[in-house]
Amino acid sequence: SAQRKKVMKKDSFSQKIKRNKISISEQGMSGEKCFEWLIHPFDKEKFMREMWEKKPLLIRRNNPEYYSGVFSAAELDSILRKENVQFTKNLDVTTYTPEGGRDTLNPVGRAHGAVVWDFFLNGCSIRLLNPQTFSHGVWKLLTTLQEYFHSCVGANVYLTPGGFQGFAPHWDDIEAFVLQLEGQKSWKVYAPRNENEKLPLHSSKNFKQDEIGEPILEAVLQPGDLLYFPRGFIHQASTPEKAKHSLHITVSCAQRNTWGDLLKKMLEGAVEMAMEEDASLRESLPVNYFTSAGIVWSETDTPSRKAFLDRVASAMRTVMQHAPVDSAVDQVAKGFVHDSLPPVLSEDDLACSVYGTGEKWSAAKQKVVRRVELDPDTNIRLLRVSAIRLVMEEGAVRLYHSVDNPRIYHGDDIQFFEMSPEEAPALESLIHSFPEFVKVEDLPLPTISEKVGFDAVRMCTVGEGTDTQ
Amino acid sequence: SAQRKKVMKKDSFSQKIKRNKISISEQGMSGEKCFEWLIHPFDKEKFMREMWEKKPLLIRRNNPEYYSGVFSAAELDSILRKENVQFTKNLDVTTYTPEGGRDTLNPVGRAHGAVVWDFFLNGCSIRLLNPQTFSHGVWKLLTTLQEYFHSCVGANVYLTPGGFQGFAPHWDDIEAFVLQLEGQKSWKVYAPRNENEKLPLHSSKNFKQDEIGEPILEAVLQPGDLLYFPRGFIHQASTPEKAKHSLHITVSCAQRNTWGDLLKKMLEGAVEMAMEEDASLRESLPVNYFTSAGIVWSETDTPSRKAFLDRVASAMRTVMQHAPVDSAVDQVAKGFVHDSLPPVLSEDDLACSVYGTGEKWSAAKQKVVRRVELDPDTNIRLLRVSAIRLVMEEGAVRLYHSVDNPRIYHGDDIQFFEMSPEEAPALESLIHSFPEFVKVEDLPLPTISEKVGFDAVRMCTVGEGTDTQ
Amino acid sequence: SAQRKKVMKKDSFSQKIKRNKISISEQGMSGEKCFEWLIHPFDKEKFMREMWEKKPLLIRRNNPEYYSGVFSAAELDSILRKENVQFTKNLDVTTYTPEGGRDTLNPVGRAHGAVVWDFFLNGCSIRLLNPQTFSHGVWKLLTTLQEYFHSCVGANVYLTPGGFQGFAPHWDDIEAFVLQLEGQKSWKVYAPRNENEKLPLHSSKNFKQDEIGEPILEAVLQPGDLLYFPRGFIHQASTPEKAKHSLHITVSCAQRNTWGDLLKKMLEGAVEMAMEEDASLRESLPVNYFTSAGIVWSETDTPSRKAFLDRVASAMRTVMQHAPVDSAVDQVAKGFVHDSLPPVLSEDDLACSVYGTGEKWSAAKQKVVRRVELDPDTNIRLLRVSAIRLVMEEGAVRLYHSVDNPRIYHGDDIQFFEMSPEEAPALESLIHSFPEFVKVEDLPLPTISEKVGFDAVRMCTVGEGTDTQ
Amino acid sequence: SAQRKKVMKKDSFSQKIKRNKISISEQGMSGEKCFEWLIHPFDKEKFMREMWEKKPLLIRRNNPEYYSGVFSAAELDSILRKENVQFTKNLDVTTYTPEGGRDTLNPVGRAHGAVVWDFFLNGCSIRLLNPQTFSHGVWKLLTTLQEYFHSCVGANVYLTPGGFQGFAPHWDDIEAFVLQLEGQKSWKVYAPRNENEKLPLHSSKNFKQDEIGEPILEAVLQPGDLLYFPRGFIHQASTPEKAKHSLHITVSCAQRNTWGDLLKKMLEGAVEMAMEEDASLRESLPVNYFTSAGIVWSETDTPSRKAFLDRVASAMRTVMQHAPVDSAVDQVAKGFVHDSLPPVLSEDDLACSVYGTGEKWSAAKQKVVRRVELDPDTNIRLLRVSAIRLVMEEGAVRLYHSVDNPRIYHGDDIQFFEMSPEEAPALESLIHSFPEFVKVEDLPLPTISEKVGFDAVRMCTVGEGTDTQ
Known part of the structure; x- marks a missing residue:
């Protein structure tokens, strides 16, 4: 039966992964299997426990075909010819040197192949935004990973000519999986500089070389290799002089999908709900409230202030009892379904x-x-x-x-x-x-x-x- | 010295109140004194403890001059002549009968005296909104009471010809102090019908007579009398047939000045602040969150759900520790200053x-x-x-x-x-x-x-x- | 009878004007009389024919009391004390020197008298915007003139200490009548520099002294004098060193009240109306229209272009026949009533x-x-x-x-x-x-x-x- | 050479049209040729002169294959399966009976094939809006015709089961070319009821049968036939009982592409331009303008009114001389390029x-x-x-x-x-x-x-x- 066949397929899938033979085009790959394939041969549980949101991981595979079917420079050329790819909206042309800094050279309008390749031949990096819009392989990879993470999975493709770097050192606001597809790229990854910059909510500015300290990881990626690093880790990469080019795709996830975001959704309506259900929250503030609290009174220690703060704490507990956890989770999940x-x-x-x-x-x-x-x-x-x-x-x-x-x-x-x-x-x-x-x-x-x-x-x-x- | 004189004045003020001689025009009356005068001879502490937001109170004074200087029908006539009073914006013309219900008969444009008095002679009630805009006496009364309540104090003036009623039974969203200024008015006050309707956040619809039960207080107010009732208490009033007219002012306060409103202000920014200061709130939700909680999972009892709820509770405690009580109070107080x-x-x-x-x-x-x-x-x-x-x-x-x-x-x-x-x-x-x-x-x-x-x-x-x- | 009395009053009014005795406070002065008084003893018809929108006019009266009742520095002091005059919204503090240029020194918030006079003592000019809001005399003057002009009449009051100038040379977008109320002011007026700058729709930038040529009129105004100049005429004025101060009011009118503005109102709906009434305007453009006209075809001389332009001209004539002159005038007049x-x-x-x-x-x-x-x-x-x-x-x-x-x-x-x-x-x-x-x-x-x-x-x-x- | 080959192709194209053999898929058909093919064998010049915007035209071809390649019911089925066709946005389900009137039965969300066919089997009509979005054949037809008309060409596809009618009698705001693709449809066309309803700017309401008079054209269309009628001509159509179904496409053009629309574009900026260039338009209206014109004065016959109207006429002539015909045509053409x-x-x-x-x-x-x-x-x-x-x-x-x-x-x-x-x-x-x-x-x-x-x-x-x- 089909179900039995499916069971058999699962077995052979694990076998194939072990033999390093599975590809993204494998029929019916589930989200969990896809994530296992992505970080193979690293253990999934161990990854989520020890690496995820904590530290970078380099996986070498010595298998240039590992990512075949995901994306290629030839597919980029074909997309530019057939699809209405627009500069800025879909594609960026960038340059970076430590002296001159980072620059974006986008013309306006459609990114015709001849124009894009001309930039490339002149040392520019090409970034294709949202390649899943144009590429079936990328779409399939991202949508399958999404089933595992239950948060939006995105991607950018980067093509850089030999001897050039396209971007300044910076950190992003997403967990990044770098899949080296063609050529070589030389990477440097740096730890967050302090507690405040861990797991940041927003991407950083472009840093100068003297602002970022020493890398904690340096490696030249080969086709088939994987590099993972959490948000908040500064990074930079350049194509070695001797390489013809470098093509990689960065798969991103975990953008604004935090406990804090859930709490914000939860608290938005919580007070309104509690006020409806508990009349004590509808009682007026005491007539002396405005000399009990406030910045001017924050260091006083009067009985009226103490009573005021006690009542605030008690009111907060009331609100918490009415906090709509399940419906907040549904709202977060609904947002995910839309995105x-x-x-x-x-x-x-x-x-x-x-x-x-x-x-x-x-x-x-x-x-x-x-x-x-x-x-x-x-x-x-x-x-x-x-x-x-x-x-x-x-x-x-x-x-x-x-x-x-x-x-x-x-x-x-x-x-x-x-x-x-x-x-x-x-x-x-x-x-x-x-x-x-x-x-x-x-x-x-x-x-x-x-x-x-x-x-x-x-x-x-x-x-x-x-x-x- | 002036300060010493002020102390003396305070004494003589209390003396005067005791002799029932103080009037609103008394120079330099403070907010607290003004409130004492308003509910005199009822005790202020006892009022806030036993009546405020709890039950109605009738105070008879046998002193038709007690409110002199606050407002009069003659002042209304003068205002209509000199000021650009607009129907609907500043003044309503209303009627009510148990059979025909409640109606508003406002024309458009300026409320000229001759037009207003014509309505009055035909049995309509006249409601002057925000009389403090036009009347120095009302302004002085409200702004002084405001100093005591630390929340906005408003007022409407009601003029009703003998034998008529202007409004259907209803409750308001404010604490109401009815000051009978001229003539007589017959009042009925009803308790909230259930727990949900106590201290309501919004005014009610107009009720039919058979929806409101039996009054808990009935009285014919005489000039100088006071009637207080909390929000949520249904009420209605008519001018007795034998009275020439009734003029009263309803002083209102405590609109949306609740513990719940303070909490809403406080929580608006609390999560953002906690996320900045505590990295644990910036960690991602677990990849299985969407099968741990949500309406479909709300009756499951899995370890992953338990762990999820524990983490939510712990995250909430973190947020509470960062809750900006003092700055929320300042925002409430700032709103009061603006209003x-x-x-x-x-x-x-x-x-x-x-x-x-x-x-x-x-x-x-x-x-x-x-x-x-x-x-x-x-x-x-x-x-x-x-x-x-x-x-x-x-x-x-x-x-x-x-x-x-x-x-x-x-x-x-x-x-x-x-x-x-x-x-x-x-x-x-x-x-x-x-x-x-x-x-x-x-x-x-x-x-x-x-x-x-x-x-x-x-x-x-x-x-x-x-x-x- | 009252009507007869009114006729008599008119006569005596003319008499008084002749004797230079009439003042703005004169009971029941009509718009026309008020304008006669404003430019007295210059003839009204001659003014509208020869000066209005054409050239400046200086009238000397040797009568310091001529404008009494209009405005005074003492009234300004009283207004600052009693009214909530706001910097920027109601009052500007300005300075100008040929070297340093023009500057505005407004603080934020209410313009308390003490603060304003402090600026004045330090050489700043004070400009009271819309003095009619605060001053009964100014209100009466402007509203009466309005009856004559049938367009909005506004005003600013300027107070400048001796030896100072408050504004850079510029032109305004209004016809200006300068009434010297107190002290002296030294004026220079310059003709429009070219045809394009005649009767401009917008006020000019601040000019440098070398951009404006030679004045066509120079005069030191004394209390009771009048200076008129049309929009587009550059002007500048300073208080002489030896004068204690200068106070004048500039009465302005004729802002955007032009034939062109009327035509715009008229044409807004004219095509819609014509299309409803004449089916020929609802016919399609010819299929070759886009090679008959347009910037690329504007110098071609083909039969299809000629036919196209003929049809445009004929369609325009159709529209003109439907142009709603009277309702456009009513709309302009309605705007005036609102303003x-x-x-x-x-x-x-x-x-x-x-x-x-x-x-x-x-x-x-x-x-x-x-x-x-x-x-x-x-x-x-x-x-x-x-x-x-x-x-x-x-x-x-x-x-x-x-x-x-x-x-x-x-x-x-x-x-x-x-x-x-x-x-x-x-x-x-x-x-x-x-x-x-x-x-x-x-x-x-x-x-x-x-x-x-x-x-x-x-x-x-x-x-x-x-x-x- | 290619050019010579193109010339030859043109010749053979005319030959083919003559032999009624040309199809929409013909390589490189120009806009003009496509329009000739659409109304073949009717003469193009004669059509534009005698029929266009004037009267209906029926062309019978006895050639069921004439429109092959444009669209088919099978293509509709395929589109519903592969594309995200949304009810209301892309597809309507409709019914009409003279007694019950017109109704739309759209569910929300995606129009899955099974759901759409279920409606069809129950007697509903299916209207596919903007089929060019999904169908290459329709796209090619419309974009080619567009080259001829130089105004937007749109289309709807209508599929109706035998014995049913999908729409009430009405007129549209576009010139309509009905191409019968499959099955039979019985049409009735009615002349505009009066001058005002000729070439209307908006589509009509749904008419009752007794509001529309007698048809001027009745015909049962067979596959390959064409029916043209101008906007303003009321029409209705039903599939005969004995027919299995009817499928037709209505090609529409000439929506709001009128002389009046051009004039509106032209006049928008014309007064502004004229005011800049001619100072007489910047002169003020005369002070008596408001008693010279306006609804109250429209029947007076004073010299001031005559002078006023003369000046308005003269000002209009000035504006006309500055009317920017070429740039208005460019704006219309730019709108066409966007649309x-x-x-x-x-x-x-x-x-x-x-x-x-x-x-x-x-x-x-x-x-x-x-x-x-x-x-x-x-x-x-x-x-x-x-x-x-x-x-x-x-x-x-x-x-x-x-x-x-x-x-x-x-x-x-x-x-x-x-x-x-x-x-x-x-x-x-x-x-x-x-x-x-x-x-x-x-x-x-x-x-x-x-x-x-x-x-x-x-x-x-x-x-x-x-x-x-």
Whole structure:
């Protein structure tokens, strides 16, 4: 059966990874497997425990083909010719020297190939922003990793001619995985300079060479190698003189996906909710409040100040008891669903879902054919559990999803459909069962007709043992 | 001396209140005295402890002259003739009957006296909004009470012909003090119908008679009487048939001045501040966060959920430790300074402050005369401590004040002047010393020239023993 | 009768002007008389024909009292003490030297007298903006002149210490009448430098002394003198060393009140109207239009271009035939009504209009007294014909008026009341009859009850032979 | 040579049209030829003279294959499966009955094929909006016709099951060409009901059957037939009971492309320009203007009114002399360039332009190859003269173009590049020479290096006799 085949495939996948043979184009790779492949042969648990957000990691693979299928300079040339790539919006032309500093040389308008290559031949670096918009390989890599991280995964591609450097030393606001695709690049990574600059919320300015201290890691990356470093780690890289060129892709994640961001979402509505439910928060401040607290009174130690601060603390505890953790998490997850790339659907996904099944127009017969309904014994499961989020808002149950997202960030409004509260448990059972299949007749809905007419099945794939033809 | 005279005046003031002789026009009445006068002979401490925000209070005085000087129907007539009173913006014409319900009959444009009185003769009620804009007596009453409450004090005036009612039963979102000025009015007050409707944040709809239950207080107010009831208490009132008319003013306070409002201000920036200071809040959410919490997972009981909730609780405690209580209070107080009425300055205030002293143009001599500077032994004190607020913002020290506020709500931007951090202690010493005078040479400033040139003296009155002529 | 008395007053007014005795405070001076007084003894017709918008004019009067009642330095001192005059919004402190150029030294916040006089003693010039907001005399002067010009009349007051100059050479975008009130001021006026700078739409930059050529007029103004110069004429002025000070007021008018501005208003809607009425304007452009005209084709001389230009010219003629001249003039006039100062109403005006007549509250009787209605033989006339404008818009007839305008520019929305189309002729008859009285029974309205209930009478004064008491 | 071949192709094209064999996919069909093909065998000149914007035209062809390659129901099915077609934004589901009226049944979200066909089987009509976004054939048809009309050409596709009607009788605001693609449709067309409804600027409401009178044209369209009718002509259509379905595409043009629209653009700036150049327009209105004109004075016949109207007429003539016809045409044409579809570039276009020539990355050699420059004897011509517009604005020369426009209306900002005024004549010579080639050395530029470096060549194709490989 397909499920059994899938199990077998998992085994052989691990085998292949061990033999260093798996590629990004591997059919049906899951988010977790993809992350294992990305940091192979480093252990995933150990990485998250010891390296993630803590220190840089260099992985050498001696396998120039390891990233084949992700991206290439030839694909860049093809994209420039066929797609409307715009300077500044999609592509930057940059230069850097320690003396002259960093410069951006973007013309306006479309980045025609001939113009871009002319810059390159004159020593400029080319940065392709959001390559996932144009490249199927990059899209597939990022959207799969996204399933693992549950936060947005982005990328930039960098092409630099031999003997040049395109960027000044700086740190970014994202966790960075550098995949060396072609040629060589010489890297220097520096630790955060102090506690305040650890895990920064914003990218840094461009530094001068004398502001950044000594590197803690130096290496020349070869094709197939990986370099990871956390946000806040200053870095710089140049293509060695003797190299023809360097092409790498930096995969980024974990931008503004912090505990603090969750708390902000949570507290936005928390006081309003607590005020509605607890009348003590609706009592007036004492008439002497303005001489009990405030900057002018912050160093006084009066009974009225003490009473005031005690009451503030007690009110805060009340608010905390009403803090809507679950709905804040749903809001963060909904944001992720809006921001994220659409999943790459496999042939199987397409054939066994609303994209491939159901009524269609027959050109031969000049009429609509293949009218079908779900049977009670049809097996279904969600296409991707990470591509949806069930959220209660404004008194309704909404199923947000990223399946029809465009590959351009926020190119469309977030997509959702509303369900009745009675349908929510059926959806929940599909979520909790994922990736196992559920029989339609086993959905927690009151009647058979509701089960076979369940609307959320649009987000599902139809499993084995089902004939919808 | 003036100070000694002031002490004597205080005594005689209490004496007068006891003899029921004090009036609103009493020179130099403080906020606290004014509130005592308002609820006289009820005890102030007892009121705040037992009645405030809890239950209604009726005070009978048998003294029709008690409120003389506050407002009168004759003053209303004069205002309509001289001022550009606009329907809807400044004045409403209303009717109510249990059968026909409540209606507003405002024309557009200016409320000319002849038109207003025509409505009145036809049984309509007249409501003058914000009478403090037009009436010196009302302004003085409200601005003085404001000093006591430290929250905005407002008012409406209601004039109703005999045999009519102007408004449907409803509750308001403010604490209400009803001062019966002329004629009689028959009141009914009802308790909040349930816990949720106690101390409400918003005014209610108009109720039908069968929605409100039985009154807990019924009384016909006579001139000089007072009726207090908290927000959330439904009420209605009509002029008895036999009365010629009823004129009362409702003084309101405590609108959105709650512990919850303070907490909202406090939490707005609290997470941002905590994130800056504590790197643990800048760590990413765990990659499995989205199956640990959220509405779909809210009834699961997994170790990952427990760990997630523990971390949320710990992060909240971190935020609390960084919660900026004092600066939130300053923001609330700054809002009050912006919203509040300007103080009524006495002749003494005017003569001994920047309004009355300093250089002036002599018409006789056709030149500027009376050039003065502060002497080191000049005594100064703040004009009103409740009319200013010292706030740290955007890296600067700002002295916000209401002294030049217009009598129209938010008619101007908030007024302030910036000081150097070095000058702040001098201002703080004036605040802490209020209402006592401080010698200029005793101001905590480094040099004599800084002391005599101290800019914030613009908010001060110059005291006895000083000759600035 | 009052009308006869008015005629007599007119005569005596002319007499007084001839004797140079009339002052701005003269009761009931009309706009035209006020302008005659302003340029006395120069002839009004000759002024408009030969000087207005053409060349400067100096009038010497040898009468220091000529402008008494308009404004004085003592009034400025009093205003600073009593009113909330704000730096920048209401008052500027300026300096100028040919070497150092022009500078503005405004602090922020309220302009307290002591601070302003301190600047003055240090050689700064003081400019009070919009003195009409604070000064009754200035208000009366400007609002009366406005009746003559039918465009907004504004003013600034300038006070400069002896030996100083406050402003760099520049031109303004208004016609300027300089009234020397106190002290002396030495003026230089220069002709526009070329045709383009004649009657400019915008004020100039500050010029350097070597950019402006030679003055065409030089004079030291004495109290009572007048200097007029058109917009576009560069000017500069300083107080002589030996003078104690100089105080003058510059009355300005004719800002953006041009034929071009009228045409813009007229053309805004003209094409839309023409398109609705004439289908030929709704025909498509020819398919070859884009090679018939345009910058690239502007020097070609093809038949298709000629045909295209002919059709454009013909279409323009069609538009012209639909140009709404009258409604454009009404829009300009409506703008004037919104922008203009409210009229100063005399005691008679107040007593015999809605401000003084009709129902009122009697404090003695504690009830409404003096109920009146118009009688058919009551005589009425508009308070001021220049203070109203009857406009057709959005299918309604609206009477816009400035009677309740605030003295602050655009301090309120424009005031109007709507009438039915049937009432418009009655209003028109009042407009056409002004300043003569009309009997209520003679108003062109169908019934007596409509005549005595005519709402627009709010804008009227009630005339002789009427007893409304 | 290529040019000679092109000439031959033109001949054979006419031959083919005559034999009714030409199809939309014909390589290199020009705008004019495409329009000839659209109305074949009706004469183009006669059509523009007698039918265009005047009356409907039915063309029967007895050739079901005439429109092959434009669109089909099978292509619609394929689009729904592969593209993110959204209800309301891209696709409408509609019904109409004379009794029940018109209704839209759109769900929210993506229009999955199964859902759309389900509606269709239940008697609904399907309207695909902007099919050019999804269909290459429609894009090619519209963008080619656009070259002829020089105004935006749009389209909707309509699919209706047998026995149903999707829309109520109405008129549109565009010229409509109905191309019957599959099945049969029964049409009724009605003349405009009066002069005002001729060539309307806005689409009509839905009419009831008794509001529209008798049809002037009735016909059942067969595949290959054409029906044209002007805007303002009411129409309705239903699929006959016996027909399986009807599929047609309505090609629309001439929306708001009128003489009136040009005049509005022209007059917007005309007064401003005239005021700058002619001081008489900057003179003030006469002081009595407000009693010379206006609705109240519109029927007076005074000398001052006559003088006023004369001066208005004279001022209008002055404005007309300054009316910027050419720059208004350029603005209209620039709007067209922004609104229009990008041209479909042929293989030749791609190979011989910046899209196919110039530097490229060689995957084999792992470096940039094929560096070329223009030679002085290279022949160049514009890719499409209708896809560019040279405009003077803000003191610069800008070349606006639609070559990189997206197929989604206004999906991007308008694209342009700036040139120096010195380069403009070179561009003008390319425009005037189109479609002939120009030798680079013959460009009117001062030096050879400027000629070979001429930047606007990006909008050009490189002609015969040139070897850029």
